[in-house]
Amino acid sequence: PPVPQYVPAHQDEPAADAPAGDAPPETELQRERRWRGIIQDALETFVQQ
Numbered sequence: 001p002p003v004p005q006y007v008p009a010h011q012d013e014p015a016a017d018a019p020a021g022d023a024p025p026e027t028e029l030q031r032e033r034r035w036r037g038i039i040q041d042a043l044e045t046f047v048q049q
Contacts, residue, residue, distance in 0.1 A: 026034070
C-alpha cells in the first residue's frame with residue numbers, strides 16, 4: 001500500500017517537536033532548562049525597556 005505523504009518514512013514514532021537530523025530528542029530536563037532560559041531572556045529584555 002502507498003505510504004501517506006505526511007508520514008516520514010525514517011521515523012519510528014512521529015514527534016511534533018523532534019529535532020531535525022540525527023540529534024537525539026530532548027529530555028524533559030533539557031526542555032525545561034531551555035524554556036526557562038528563553039523566558040528569562042524575554043523578561044529581562046522587557047524589564048530593561
